[in-house]
Amino acid sequence: MHGEAEVSKGLPWFEYPLPLHSSRADKCKLTAEQCAYRAGHWRYWYVADWVYALGTIYFILAIIALSLIGFWTLKLAPASLRKKSWWQKIVGVFRFASYRRYDIKVLRYQTPSIAVSVLLVIGALFFSAMTLGPKPILATKTNMIALLTGVSHERLMVFHIWVGWAMFVLALIHTFPFIIYHIWKGDMEMEWKMSLVYWSGVACLIPQGYLTFMSLPWIRNYCYEFFKATHFLAAVFFMVFFFIHCGGILTSWDYFIAAGALYSVSWLYSQTRTYLANGISLRATLTPASDHVLKITIPVGTMRWQPGQHVFLRFLTLGVHALTAHPFTICSAPSEGDLGGKGNASRQSSSTLVFYVQPRGGLTGRLAKLASQRPGLSVPVLAEGPYGGIMSRPLHTYDQSLVVACGAGAGFSIPFVISHIRNEIADLRASKSDTDSPVDPARRLRVLISTRDQRLPEWYDAALAEYLEENSLPVTLNGVEILIHLTSAVENGVGSSSQSCEQVEEKSPADSVSHVAPERSSKLPFKLLSGRPDLSAVVRDATLQTGVSVGIAVCGPKQVLKAVQDEAAAAQLRILNSEAGSKEVYLHSESFS
Missing domain, CATH: 2.40.30.10 (Translation factors)
Structure with missing residues (x-):
């Protein structure tokens, strides 16, 4: 009868009055030896929130602090320090770790950069004993981590995804022992009917599993619109049921309050920018x-x-x-x-x-x-x-700049061209007013675009010319070289290639640009080329110039990014080994799919 009475009440719920924190009072009913073992620092459940949760917070803050120090040290370093060989080698180590990735061909998987992989491994080792829930602070577009460390929100997303996977695995590790134990004990059904934590735990795992598996690239990309819409709904269900599941045990709800405050500030700031600014x-x-x-x-x-x-x-x-x-x-x-x-x-x-x-x-x-x-x-x-x-030095401050873009991502390069022209004019004016500050004649920008779109040169030319004319700028590109590679059949039947820029790293040197495409009317001096560019060779040539600093920006699919990142990483090794080549190489990557 007691069981029937419990069932008639529906799902178990909170008991009132509802405290924010639960009691830490504990009475051990085991043997003295067992109680002493259970009271160990890493085993005592009643201080788990202090030992593990606060430890996690300190670990994350330490990573953020190191990133903050590195970013602002690099950003504020004086020019005299940046010229030192030892400084360039230190920077080269971190940039190599940030750029180098590896392909696992058997799995058709490209690893994160070495730096990200190291952080994920360290985090996995640190969190291996944790069963904490994920917090959404890495997913917000405006967040203090991005502001302090100079790592934009889209680059933090890799940690958001991997932390989600880690927490899902740990949630399962947290769940199965309870289920197995109570099935062995024979009271699983009674626990489900009488305890709030069991039904709410399952209610957490369902949306958490959905969020985790739907974030797999091949699933997310296939139904992105559906994923984007349901992602937020599933996240709300997860957080609500997770809040219920924690039930104010120890200080668990404090973390919801802190996470909610951080997320709310980020959300309110973004909405203020949208509607007011x-x-x-x-x-x-x-x-x-x-x-x-x-x-x-x-x-x-x-x-x-x-x-x-x-x-x-x-x-x-x-x-x-x-x-x-x-x-x-x-x-x-x-x-x-x-x-x-x-x-x-x-x-x-x-x-x-x-x-x-x-x-x-x-x-x-x-x-x-x-x-x-x-x-x-x-x-x-x-x-x-x-x-x-680019959250560090602007690209135009480097001696040589290289911008690589593919397809419609060609538009990504336009602001860099305009920025170069602006700063060239500003330098000319400064040199006229101050003869002690002459313009550096070696500062140049090279833009390389790969596209199938035969009309891209037309709209690209019009976009640049329109801006220059509207802002009373000379329609000239001094110090700028723009190469547009047409990777499909060129007009008038001159040359053809059915390959796209996504396949650029699969070509052999013999597949390099074969000839120049026919001239076409243009307000600006472009070079139209037929065939796919050898991106690795282009980046290698740029970074082999002796004694110059090189800034690279690339926008394209992951294969293009990989080709450029590998050469940028190789340049860092040359700097570390004091080999011939550029004294500094910086890379900014922008994914385009």
Whole structure:
């Protein structure tokens, strides 16, 4: 009868009054020897929150502190220190660890960088005895970790994903012993009916398992729109049931309060930037740039950003797509008024965000369809950001700069070209006013673009020329070399290649650029080439120049990133071994899929 009474009450629930913390009072009913063993520092359950949870917090804070010190030391290092050989070698060690990745061909898997892998291994060893739940602080776009360490939110995502896997495995390790023990004891059914922790624990594991397995790349990429929408819903269910499962045991709820406070501050800050700083009256104009590329333009007034940054856009009139924001790499530069000194400062009083997007399915496919049906269509949009980009030294401060981009990711390179031209003009003006500060004639920028889109040179040329003219800048590219490799059949039947830039690392040296494509009308001096570029050779040549600093930015799929990262890592080894080559090599990678 007692069991029936318990069942009629439904699921077990909290007992009131509900304390924030549970009691630590403990009465050991075992033998004296067993009680002494149980009271060991790493085994005593009633101080587990102090021993393990606080230990975890201290470990994470130590990693953040080391990253913070490294980032700001590198960022604030004076030029005289950066020229020292010993300094360049120390920096080279960390950059090699940050750039080098490995392919596990049997599993078709590319490892994270050595630095990330080392951190994950250390974390796995440290957390092997933990059964703590994941916190969402690594997943937010605006978070203090990114601000302090200079690691943008998209690069922190790898830790967010791996910590999620670690916590799921540890949750299973935490769960199975209880289930096995009570099945052996014969009271599993009674525990399920009478104890809150069992049903709430299962309710935690279901959304946690969903979040973990749906984050697998081949699943996430296949149904990204569905994953993105359900990801937030599953996370809410998980946190609610996890809160219930913890039940105020010891100080468990303190961590929910702390995590909630951190997440709320990040969320409120991002919403403030979206609605107050960027405004709610923005409108996006949709125009087909080519058969394969969609152009999105958004006038944004006085908003400022840096090359390589991105914003999250929420289109408000696209049905369910209005519920989520999507990241888009900025392919323009903010207006700077009369940089050319021609007295036309008022001609362009506000800045414009421009994006060149390769439509796929989901949101971008819907936008492309609207643009093809009604070119120039204007739709309301919310913009959150900018985020990411190069958070250390700007690329134009290096002696030699190299920007590599593929497909619609070519737009990623446009802000770097504009930044180079701006700074060239600023240096010229400075040299005229101060004869002791001459312009460095060796400072150059090389842009390498690989694409199948035959119309890319047209919209790329128009994008650069339009900005230069509107900002009264000379339509010249002194110190800039732009190479556009057309990887499919070139117009007029000159050359062909069915391979895409994604396959660049699979080619042999014999497959290198075969010849120059036909000349075409252009306002700016480009070189059009037929065939796929040998990215490894290009990066190697750039980093073998003796005594110069080299800054590299790359935007492309993972195969392209891997080819560039491997050569950048090899350059760090040359620096460490005092071999001939560049004195400093920096790499910024931007994933494009």
